Amino acid sequence: MSMKADPDWWQSMFDEVYLLTDARSVCDEEITHREVDLVCELLPMSAGHKILDLCGGHGRHSLELCARGFTGCTLLDYSEFLIDHARRSAAECNYPMACIRADARSTGVSSDSFDHVLIMGNSLGYILEPKADREILAEAKRVLRSDGWLLVDVTDGTAVKDSFNPTAWHEIGTDTVVCRQRRLEGDTLYAREVVLSKEKGLIRDCTYGIRLYDAQTVNALLEDAGFRRIKIHTDFSPHRYEGDYGFMNHRMIAAGQKPQMP
Numbered sequence: 001m002s003m004k005a006d007p008d009w010w011q012s013m014f015d016e017v018y019l020l021t022d023a024r025s026v027c028d029e030e031i032t033h034r035e036v037d038l039v040c041e042l043l044p045m046s047a048g049h050k051i052l053d054l055c056g057g058h059g060r061h062s063l064e065l066c067a068r069g070f071t072g073c074t075l076l077d078y079s080e081f082l083i084d085h086a087r088r089s090a091a092e093c094n095y096p097m098a099c100i101r102a103d104a105r106s107t108g109v110s111s112d113s114f115d116h117v118l119i120m121g122n123s124l125g126y127i128l129e130p131k132a133d134r135e136i137l138a139e140a141k142r143v144l145r146s147d148g149w150l151l152v153d154v155t156d157g158t159a160v161k162d163s164f165n166p167t168a169w170h171e172i173g174t175d176t177v178v179c180r181q182r183r184l185e186g187d188t189l190y191a192r193e194v195v196l197s198k199e200k201g202l203i204r205d206c207t208y209g210i211r212l213y214d215a216q217t218v219n220a221l222l223e224d225a226g227f228r229r230i231k232i233h234t235d236f237s238p239h240r241y242e243g244d245y246g247f248m249n250h251r252m253i254a255a256g257q258k259p260q261m262p
């Protein structure tokens, strides 16, 4: 199997097939509840706070926060398909959730306007130029008010390396099978994902590369972006059972505060 990743893979892969292949993690309400429970435990959140769900996908965390009475949620993601999906879900529930399609490196959102920025569900490390994640965190800091909090939830690279699995597959219902072949190259994990449907044939054959973080490197990322009072929580797994859930089993949660401007 060839393993060459298109550097722009992240611009096209987050579509209806992603909602199938990653459904075990991103379409499971219990898992989202556990993740939002943790966010609410770690950050000083109030119902009226303005919260930016950056790289928020189809909005599962924002929707759950709205369901819990948080009225100031904004979802931002690059994927038009996922943003449209989220907009429909919010409208169905009558939630006052803003949805923006933009690149997280340059959101167009006003400075100093959010109390909290969340980057959930392993959404960093997709753009392989080393400066890209620094730009995303700089943007998160810009849109946060002084004393506002950033929370980043990424896969624990140390755990991924320790239990490295070069091949994995799982079935979705009786029709579809997802096969993944992986290769580690330093801190980058390349994966070729082939998705086959009995009815439709080959529905995906795509290779992606994701930069992995460990506790030290994620700490440095937040520190270099100017966040303070950084705390890293390792060993968070929202899944009830052990298994190969791609990057979603062993996660690290890093929280940091934007300092007061002089």
Ligand SMILES: C[S@@+](CC[C@H](N)C(=O)[O-])C[C@H]1O[C@@H](n2cnc3c(N)ncnc32)[C@H](O)[C@@H]1O
Binding pocket: 010, 014, 026, 054, 055, 056, 057, 058, 059, 060, 061, 076, 077, 078, 079, 082, 102, 103, 104, 105, 119, 120, 121, 122, 123, 126
């Ligand atoms: C694995 S999904 C997680 C989505 C969501 N946070 C969740 O937990 O369900 C990663 C998301 O990050 C988004 N993303 C990645 N890089 C981005 C960028 N530079 N700007 C905006 N969105 C981005 C993708 O479109 C995708 O929806």
